[in-house]
Amino acid sequence: MDRMDKDSLYALNRIARDAGAAIMEIYARDFEVMTKQDQSPLTEADLASHQCIINALAEHFPDIPVLSEESKGIDYEQRRDWERFFLIDPLDGTKEFVKRNGEFTVNIALIEDGRPVAGVVFAPVPDTLWFAADELGAWRSQKGGEAEPIEAGRFESLSGLRIVGSRSHPSTSMQAFLDELPEHELLAMGSSIKLCAIADSGADVYPRLGPTSEWDTAAAHCVVEQAGGSVVRLDGEPLAYNKEDILNPLFMVLGNCPSEIKDILTASAREKVELA
Structure with a gap:
């Protein structure tokens, strides 16, 4: 994969959706909240999503290394020479997950030479998927509907x-x-x-x-x-x-x-x- 083409980006979309489904299975029932060393919360949903994503990435993109929030520590000496790798947060917003307010996401990015060249963000509760890649633009799909291009709003003053x-x-x-x-x-x-x-x-x-x-x-x-x-x-x-x-x-x-x-x-x- 020389660059992120449309098929590869849509493969990432499917992986994010599958991880979201794993999260929602746990969201629908009681779950235990653990505490990591940095005092941030951790649930079995974080771990289930992590496993879902790394397994799927290994299948679809076997030659690209992965760094996840829930990975065991990877020394900088090992990753410093990575020209390309996947950077993932299997459950971004664990505090919101615990509060059950629906404002949490699955994040998957492809990093090349220090910058994100592809990114997928999936919010399972509203069923909203945002995704983008170099030369492919930025898109949003809501409730499984057809993806539509998105643009950041324009503003020219500090008012309002x-x-x-x-x-x-x-x-x-x-x-x-x-x-x-x-x-x-x-x-x-x-x-x-x-x-x-x-x-x-x-x-x-x-x-x-x-x-x-x-x-x-x-x-x-x-x-x-x-x-x-x-x-x-x-x-x-x-x-x-x-x-x-x-x-x-x-x-x-x-x-x-x-x-x-x-x-x-x-x-x-x-x-x-x-x-x-």
């Missing part, structure tokens, strides 16, 4: 912005950032649905001023970029993947906006973080 905020990870820096904006609308939601809301014109800006890992963002990052938006660090540079430290720097997701608006928003967020 629709700002996405994390439902489970509020921060003082985020509040300080919001306090400086003119009239705006705040939309709270969980998991990588937040990034996809930028990609399909459901929102304009998502400032992420708290910790995330590479698998949290990679798939939706691709969808946003292919839809005409951007995912940038607070210095304006794009997020990069397969770093030695798997944690992301703080970042911002933006729809289609002029560079001067992007600069104002990222500078404001950077200032609020530095003052916190």
Whole structure:
């Protein structure tokens, strides 16, 4: 596979849907909530989805290595020379899964030379699939219907912005950032649905001023970029993947906006973080 063609992308879609089905079987009954070393929650749904995805990827793409949130640790010395690999979060938004609010996703990304060149995000409860790849654009399918192309919304001022905020990870820096904006609308939601809301014109800006890992963002990052938006660090540079430290720097997701608006928003967020 020299590049992600349509058939390969649709194979990833099917894998994400199958993983979502495994998650929903557990979502429909009682389940135990465990705690990982970093104090984040873990359920059997995370593990069932992980196993479903890695087995399917091994079958369809046997020559491409996989890094999953639920994998055993893979040393940077081993993965540093990976030119291409799959980066997955089998259940993004485990806290939302535990709360049973439906705002969780399956994330599968293909990374090449540090950037996401294909991405699939599946939200099982609303049955919404977002997917994208270089040269193929960004798409959304709802309730199993035909996929339709999506574009990030265009905005040219700071007035009336629709700002996405994390439902489970509020921060003082985020509040300080919001306090400086003119009239705006705040939309709270969980998991990588937040990034996809930028990609399909459901929102304009998502400032992420708290910790995330590479698998949290990679798939939706691709969808946003292919839809005409951007995912940038607070210095304006794009997020990069397969770093030695798997944690992301703080970042911002933006729809289609002029560079001067992007600069104002990222500078404001950077200032609020530095003052916190």
